[in-house]
Amino acid sequence: MLELNHVYTRYEKVECLKGITFRVHEGEMVALLGANGAGKTTVLKTISGLVRPTAGEIFFRGKSIALLSAEEIVRLGIVHVPEGRKIFQKLDVLENLELGAFVRNDPGETAKDLEQIFALFPVLEKRLKQKAGTLSGGEQQMLAIGRGLMSGPSVLLLDEPSLGLAPILVSAIFKMIEEIHRRGKTILLVEQNARRALKIAKRAYVIETGQIVLEGSADEIRNNPAVQEAYLGGRERR
Amino acid sequence: MNAHIELFLQQVLNGLTIGMIYALIALGYTMVYGVLQLINFAHGEIFMVGAHLALLMIWVLTSFFAGVPFWLVILGVFLFAMAGASFLGAAIEKTAYKPLRGSPKLTALITSIGVSFFLQNAVMLLCGSREKTVPEVVPNLRFGLGAVSFSLVQLIIFLTSLGLMFFLTWFVKSTSLGRAMRATAENPEAALLMGISVNRVIRVTFMLGSALGAVAGALFAMYYGSINFHDGYLAGIKAFTAAVFGGIGSIPGAMLGGILLGLFEGLAAGYISSEWKDAFAFLLLGAVLIFKPSGLFGENLPEKV
Numbered sequence: 001m002l003e004l005n006h007v008y009t010r011y012e013k014v015e016c017l018k019g020i021t022f023r024v025h026e027g028e029m030v031a032l033l034g035a036n037g038a039g040k041t042t043v044l045k046t047i048s049g050l051v052r053p054t055a056g057e058i059f060f061r062g063k064s065i066a067l068l069s070a071e072e073i074v075r076l077g078i079v080h081v082p083e084g085r086k087i088f089q090k091l092d093v094l095e096n097l098e099l100g101a102f103v104r105n106d107p108g109e110t111a112k113d114l115e116q117i118f119a120l121f122p123v124l125e126k127r128l129k130q131k132a133g134t135l136s137g138g139e140q141q142m143l144a145i146g147r148g149l150m151s152g153p154s155v156l157l158l159d160e161p162s163l164g165l166a167p168i169l170v171s172a173i174f175k176m177i178e179e180i181h182r183r184g185k186t187i188l189l190v191e192q193n194a195r196r197a198l199k200i201a202k203r204a205y206v207i208e209t210g211q212i213v214l215e216g217s218a219d220e221i222r223n224n225p226a227v228q229e230a231y232l233g234g235r236e237r238r
Numbered sequence: 239m240n241a242h243i244e245l246f247l248q249q250v251l252n253g254l255t256i257g258m259i260y261a262l263i264a265l266g267y268t269m270v271y272g273v274l275q276l277i278n279f280a281h282g283e284i285f286m287v288g289a290h291l292a293l294l295m296i297w298v299l300t301s302f303f304a305g306v307p308f309w310l311v312i313l314g315v316f317l318f319a320m321a322g323a324s325f326l327g328a329a330i331e332k333t334a335y336k337p338l339r340g341s342p343k344l345t346a347l348i349t350s351i352g353v354s355f356f357l358q359n360a361v362m363l364l365c366g367s368r369e370k371t372v373p374e375v376v377p378n379l380r381f382g383l384g385a386v387s388f389s390l391v392q393l394i395i396f397l398t399s400l401g402l403m404f405f406l407t408w409f410v411k412s413t414s415l416g417r418a419m420r421a422t423a424e425n426p427e428a429a430l431l432m433g434i435s436v437n438r439v440i441r442v443t444f445m446l447g448s449a450l451g452a453v454a455g456a457l458f459a460m461y462y463g464s465i466n467f468h469d470g471y472l473a474g475i476k477a478f479t480a481a482v483f484g485g486i487g488s489i490p491g492a493m494l495g496g497i498l499l500g501l502f503e504g505l506a507a508g509y510i511s512s513e514w515k516d517a518f519a520f521l522l523l524g525a526v527l528i529f530k531p532s533g534l535f536g537e538n539l540p541e542k543v
Binding site: 048049050069070071074075079080082086087088089090091095098099100102103147151 | 414417418420421424425427428429430431432433434435
């Protein structure tokens with residue numbers, strides 16, 4: 001469904017991605033793991049059109065999207081929920097959600113999606129008229145995901161959804177991501193919390209300094225000694 | 239009534255009138271700053287061009303359509319000035335500022351000063367450097383309000399300005415494009431991820447701000463009865479002062495800042511010296527920058543991690 005072929009990008013003459021190749025199939029949840037600065041966020045930004053690849057191809061449903069604008073990519077059904085949530089703090093919760101549906105022109109379906117989001121994140125419905133900046137960190141993350149879902153995407157790119165959250169909220173967020181996936185969304189999950197990500201994803205890729213160094217099923221990745229050493233904090237405790 | 243109170247009320251009324259004009263111009267500064275963090279120094283010139291477009295339309299309407307009711311003339315003048323100025327605003331954005339997107343802020347700022355010189359000189363070459371008299375279109379009526387009086391032009395200034403401010407507030411608050419504008423102002427990258435065309439939002443912002451500035455120019459032309467190619471300079475800098483006073487980037491701030499600056503100037507002119515009224519405006523700017531740089535409505539919402 002989503003396919004990257006030898007994608008290169010550079011920021012101010014420094015190469016960030018050096019030939020990234022991977023694919024995400026329809027209905028799959030795939031994790032993209034890696035250390036800080038490995039290029040995970042750049043991969044997502046390149047897919048969502050915030051960064052242009054300098055070489056390589058990106059296909060969505062067989063169509064090349066590497067040169068499309070961010071706006072066109074959202075319209076195709078790929079939505080990027082950015083790291084650090086980036087919700088509109090001065091706008092209220094409802095306005096944030098409405099902005100998520102900015103590109104849509106189907107009020108009936110949009111209203112249904114809004115109902116679904118309230119079912120998934122009941123707290124958002126309670127805070128509709130509250131400024132988004134007054135929400136707690138966990139609520140802001142829920143709002144960021146809900147806002148992404150409002151565009152009615154088929155693919156969700158999630159960048160570090162658990163970053164900076166208390167452990168109990170991390171569990172809750174991961175449960176919600178699983179639930180969203182069960183309801184039929186294809187998900188590309190970027191996480192530093194590799195242990196958690198490998199629990200819910202089916203496959204994973206490991207990125208190091210702009211290159212994919214490892215790929216496989218979640219189990220294979222979890223049991224790889226190098227991964228255990230680098231990302232899972234030594235042997236996994238059971 | 240006591241003569242002192244009479245003078246006071248009259249100066250308040252006159253100050254509020256010019257304050258409305260400042261507020262309309264200040265909105266253009268604050269809106270553009272909101273989405274681009276650019277002080278668009280060419281905005282005062284948009285006001286001046288608006289005044290000239292208004293004069294042109296007044297000539298056309300009064301020469302070829304004599305006998306048309308005055309309110310229709312005014313409406314035609316407003317629409318013409320707004321259309322011309324928003325086109326000009328969009329053209330400036332596209333040719334002068336858009337190519338500089340992503341370069342240091344100072345580059346765009348200096349460019350805006352260049353655009354300002356360009357427009358002043360263009361108008362001077364096209365229309366001459368003489369002071370141009372604006373034919374009287376609004377009947378010279380005065381209304382008494384107790385001991386103070388105001389003219390029909392003043393009434394029109396009040397009604398038009400307040401109407402436009404209400405419209406703008408509604409637009410920014412309740413329309414999809416207005417929401418997109420606020421989103422872009424807060425976080426352009428996140429706005430892009432929503433599928434908002436940030437370029438379009440910026441263009442619309444310039445057009446709206448320019449249209450408001452043009453109405454201010456038209457009102458100014460009718461109120462003072464004469465215009466010149468350098469009128470945009472002082473009015474622009476004062477409106478900028480008003481925007482900073484209100485908190486640059488804040489729409490209600492620009493409205494209140496403009497009205498208060500006009501009031502302050504009116505009272506300073508009445509009680510201290512009318513020759514020094516411009517100096518008082520800049521005294522206010524200095525004081526705001528020293529004591530409350532974020533202005534009346536300047537807000538800083540901390541980012542939650």
